[in-house]
Amino acid sequence: MLVQCGAKRINESVAVPFSFRLYFLPFPFYFCLVSIETADVVIIGSGIVGSSVAYHLAQAGCTNVLVIEREAHQGKGSTGKSMGGVRVQFSTPVNIQMSRYSIDFFSKFDEVVGHPADYRAHGYLFCATTESHLNYLKDNRVRQLALGVNNVELVSPAEISEIVPQLRADDILGGTFCPTDGFVDPHSVMMGFMLNARSRGARLWLDTQVTGIQVDPGSAGALPATVETSAAAEQGADRMSALPALDERHISGVMTSRGFVSTRVVVNAAGAWAAEVAKMAGADLPVEPLRRQLVPTEPFDQLPRRFPMVIDMSTGFHFRREGKGILLAWNDPEETPGFKTEFDPAFVEKILTHAASRVPCLIDAEVNPRRAWAGLYEMTPDHHAVIGPSPNVEGLYFVNGFSGHGVMHSPASGRVAADLILHGHSELIDASQLSVNRFAEGRSLEETAIL
Ligand SMILES: Cc1cc2nc3c(=O)[nH]c(=O)nc-3n(C[C@H](O)[C@H](O)[C@H](O)COP(=O)(O)OP(=O)(O)OC[C@H]3O[C@@H](n4cnc5c(N)ncnc54)[C@H](O)[C@@H]3O)c2cc1C
Numbered sequence: 001m002l003v004q005c006g007a008k009r010i011n012e013s014v015a016v017p018f019s020f021r022l023y024f025l026p027f028p029f030y031f032c033l034v035s036i037e038t039a040d041v042v043i044i045g046s047g048i049v050g051s052s053v054a055y056h057l058a059q060a061g062c063t064n065v066l067v068i069e070r071e072a073h074q075g076k077g078s079t080g081k082s083m084g085g086v087r088v089q090f091s092t093p094v095n096i097q098m099s100r101y102s103i104d105f106f107s108k109f110d111e112v113v114g115h116p117a118d119y120r121a122h123g124y125l126f127c128a129t130t131e132s133h134l135n136y137l138k139d140n141r142v143r144q145l146a147l148g149v150n151n152v153e154l155v156s157p158a159e160i161s162e163i164v165p166q167l168r169a170d171d172i173l174g175g176t177f178c179p180t181d182g183f184v185d186p187h188s189v190m191m192g193f194m195l196n197a198r199s200r201g202a203r204l205w206l207d208t209q210v211t212g213i214q215v216d217p218g219s220a221g222a223l224p225a226t227v228e229t230s231a232a233a234e235q236g237a238d239r240m241s242a243l244p245a246l247d248e249r250h251i252s253g254v255m256t257s258r259g260f261v262s263t264r265v266v267v268n269a270a271g272a273w274a275a276e277v278a279k280m281a282g283a284d285l286p287v288e289p290l291r292r293q294l295v296p297t298e299p300f301d302q303l304p305r306r307f308p309m310v311i312d313m314s315t316g317f318h319f320r321r322e323g324k325g326i327l328l329a330w331n332d333p334e335e336t337p338g339f340k341t342e343f344d345p346a347f348v349e350k351i352l353t354h355a356a357s358r359v360p361c362l363i364d365a366e367v368n369p370r371r372a373w374a375g376l377y378e379m380t381p382d383h384h385a386v387i388g389p390s391p392n393v394e395g396l397y398f399v400n401g402f403s404g405h406g407v408m409h410s411p412a413s414g415r416v417a418a419d420l421i422l423h424g425h426s427e428l429i430d431a432s433q434l435s436v437n438r439f440a441e442g443r444s445l446e447e448t449a450i451l
Pocket residue numbers: 044045046047048049050051068069070071074075076077078079080081082083084085086208209210211269270271272273277292293294374375376377378399400402403404405406407408409
């Protein structure tokens with residue numbers, strides 16, 4: 001039966017008093033679990049991923065969506081710290097597929113979403129200095145070709161020098177270049193997704209922390225009728241049959257700093273904080289924060305005005321133009337997991353050593369450490385995202401653990417998450433590959449093309 005998505009804003013019904021999760025609440029909460037709001041889907045986190053999920057749900061006709069963000073503004077998490085790189089040059093099929101869909105989406109984002117993505121197809125240039133790295137790039141290219149990505153070119157050392165003459169190329173054996181890789185403006189993409197979702201009826205609560213998730217015993221049995229969108233109904237999707245076996249616990253709401261919100265579906269889009277949010281529902285999620293630091297130079301005119309993201313595979317150092325200066329990045333192997341968001345001034349010397357070694361003219365670049373910044377990657381053990389339902393809490397969905405690729409994969413991840421919530425499957429990818437179950441079932445993936 002087709003039921004319209006309706007937004008019942010105030011629900012006076014008191015939450016079930018004997019829910020077992022309530023036993024863990026502080027005493028005063030027993031008396032104040034009156035729903036101040038009801039939503040078909042609550043999304044925790046309004047970064048680029050949560051915003052994309054909201055957009056894709058709303059676009060599919062599910063508009064009774066509430067996004068909850070603890071910060072006063074969007075983009076204060078990893079999204080606002082990102083380098084904005086987008087590339088199809090990955091090693092695993094699922095990442096290649098996610099990138100392919102996403103880059104195509106970015107190329108028409110302004111038209112489709114009605115907001116600029118600032119997609120710049122300046123390319124990614126990988127430079128190999130060992131035979132094994134070169135073979136790795138060649139093998140990846142074969143996989144990319146098999147998935148219909150036919151514009152990744154093998155380039156010779158001479159061609160690399162032509163693209164960026166300032167590189168020290170004496171030890172470079174070759175590389176790959178993809179002209180449609182490039183950059184987007186992560187903040188603008190996030191805002192575009194959210195503004196579009198809100199124009200269709202989704203709500204955004206800023207300055208509101210989710211402090212708990214209410215999980216009740218038993219299965220809820222069926223989808224909340226209002227999540228049964230016209231799209232799902234038309235396709236005759238049998239969503240419930242696609243859900244994994246559950247051990248009879250289901251979501252019934254979230255506790256927030258504003259009050260209790262009734263919902264049967266919660267999307268965890270809490271970025272580097274996703275494991276904490278999963279724990280609120282008693283679920284395990286192997287996502288941990290890892291600091292990443294970026295160093296912008298002052299205006300620098302000894303490199304071209306336009307050139308690709310260049311990756312020196314011998315060290316992992318990579319760089320691109322950012323306005324009049326250059327943005328320098330390097331994955332420090334000594335970094336350890338943790339919620340460290342302070343920039344470490346000692347990082348400047350380390351990165352400049354790698355920079356000057358590969359791009360000798362960068363020795364002249366001026367750096368003001370106070371303009372450098374740090375943010376958090378959300379790492380999973382196999383460096384692939386976790387997208388899909390929790391195996392043991394009905395109604396809880398993960399869209400987490402992008403391991404450095406959350407901006408570039410935001411269109412695909414929002415689409416896949418919305419598909420799974422509304423239809424139980426996605427035609428875009430085989431989402432079971434990204435299920436959290438893979439870790440327990442020994443089906444981990446391994447992405448080695450991490451920057
Ligand atoms: C330095 C750096 C460079 C990067 N470069 C790239 C790149 O070039 N390309 C790329 O694709 N990716 C890159 N990334 C990774 C990318 O930024 C992230 O994968 C992506 O932003 C994740 O988006 P998100 O929406 O999941 O998380 P976030 O943007 O972190 O959003 C999560 C939100 O959840 C909120 N939240 C958490 N807990 C709660 C709660 N209990 N209640 C309410 N709200 C809550 C947070 O406040 C936050 O706003 C980079 C990351 C860093 C740090």
